[in-house]
Amino acid sequence: MLHAMRAALAPLVLILGLALIAACGDDEEAEPRVRVVTTTNIVADWAQNVAGDDVEVFSLLPVGADPHSYQPGAQDVARISDADVVFAVGLGLEESWLVDLVRNAATDPGAIVELGELIDPIEFQDAHAGESALLEAIAGIVHEVEDGHIPPEQGLIQIGAVLLAMEEGDDPADVCFYDCHDHADEGVDDGHDHDDEGDDDGHDHDHEGDDDGHDHEGEFVEVLIDILTHAQAGEITPAEAIEAIDELVHEMEEDGHEGDDHGHDHGLYDPHFWFDPLRVKVAVDAIAARLAELDPDRGDDYRDAAASYKAELDELHGWTAQQVEAVPQERRLLLTSHESLGYFAALYGFDVVGVILSTTTEATPSAADLAELAHEIEELGVPAVFGETTVSERLAVTLADETGVALVRLYSGSLGAEGSGAESYIGMVRANVTSIVDALR
Incomplete structure (x- = not known):
């Protein structure tokens, strides 16, 4: 009898033992691997x-x-x-x-x-891009003088040409590679005349910029023009002018690095x-x-x-490229709450024509900034202003109301809530693309 009971219990004990081992294994697996x-x-x-x-x-x-x-x-x-x-x-x-x-x-x-x-x-393609290009162009000319490739007088003429070209909307790099060398022999008087013209125009722009409280480029140009003016009047030598400009460039570069440490940009x-x-x-x-x-x-x-x-991301890219074909090229204009759509614009052939908060959501635009954006909307025929779910839309609403264009909300720094259709990355992109295409087509 006892032998029979043992024979019957043996399989049960084995099964229970295996179950216990399995349970312990489950506990171990419950601990995250990473x-x-x-x-x-x-x-x-x-x-x-x-x-x-x-x-x-x-x-x-x-x-x-x-x-x-x-x-x-x-x-x-x-x-x-x-x-x-x-x-x-x-x-x-x-x-x-x-x-x-x-x-x-x-x-x-x-x-x-x-x-x-x-x-x-x-x-970033923001308002500081022009300042960086100008600094680079002027620094390049100064180095040419310091290295003995051109005389100080020639350097001042080239700097004057760069400032004049920037007033006319040209790229400083293009000016250095073309205008400075091609027109260097047109005479010092011509260069100085432009400097004088730039003096009045430059100061006007500086005062307008001062209202914004952040026109570093305007301040830089103003001091440059003052140095050129002193050199023209013979109050300082061309070599002294180049030295002063070199110091100014270094100061601007240091200010830029200090600004990066503030965490606001x-x-x-x-x-x-x-x-x-x-x-x-x-x-x-x-x-x-x-x-x-x-x-x-x-x-x-x-x-x-x-x-x-x-592979899913490749499919998403292909779908997006197909969807944006419905938007005519002349309507592929993006004006956003802050500068967040640069990659999208570059990949799919759009132009970012304006940003309300520049590169960071912590910035505060001035009334002049908003007025300029409103002017761009009307002049370019921008169909919509794109707000963002993670950014206050107060300014975007104001801008849309003033210009009579649509306000469209995009998911930017965060996925959407459950049930939004944007609770995954792929869902978020699809939702954004649909909103952009519907607003601009």
Whole structure:
């Protein structure tokens, strides 16, 4: 009897033992293989598509938060501290808060992966572009003089030609390579006459710019003209004028670098590369590579998932290119809440004709800035003003009301809420493209 009971219980004990082992195995699998934190929910969506459900992916920014001005809390410090890797956009997007967050969490800076550094970023095309080009052109002429390639007198003539050409709307680089050399022999008097003309015109522009409180280019031009005027009057020698201009250029360059440290502006490069699905593919590969490094046993799985997701991004790009064909070229004009659509415009053949908040959502445009944008809308026939879900639309609404054009809301720094159709990256892009095409077709 006892022997029979043992024979009957043996299979049961074996089954229960196997079940217990399996249960323990489940507990172990419940522990995330890799802990991933991302700065934005857009990046989190990319990471989750690559990582799968076995990897915990957490976005610091909730739906609707602005990555430019996010204020992290204590829970964010804990998340960063526990993370194996932190995927950030980079290129200055999170600069105002991420550095302090990493420092407070005592996180190894090597755990931070700034994806924007890997995607061949484009430069901002904003109001500072002209200032940078002017500085570069003037600095180039000064170096030519200092290196002995041209005399100081010739350098002053070329600088005068650059200023005159800028007043006429030409690119300073084009002036240096063509006008300066082609017309250098037209005479010092002609160059000085232009300087005098520029003096009055330049001062007028400077005073207009002072009302805005940020016309650095106007201040630079004003001082340049003063130096040229003193040289023309014989109050300083051409060599002394070149030396003074060299010092001025260095001061402007230093001011520019100091401005970058304030955290209110991005740097030279545009961080909004998620509006270009082809560049996102590069970021996806970088995510897969880091996950494979952290979890080599599943490296092939991460790479396969990345390849599959990149195929979806290729399909998204093809769909977008097809959709925008419905918009006539003369109506492919984008005026946005802040400068976020540069990648989209470059990839799909649009022109960004104006931005309300320049490169960052923390800026405050002046009345003169808004008046200029309203003038551009009317002069160019801009069909719509594009607001953003993560940015206050007060100014965009005002601009749209004053000009009588449509106000269209786009998803920019964040995915949409559940049920919006924009709760994934691909859904967000499709929603934005549909809105843009419907507004401009």
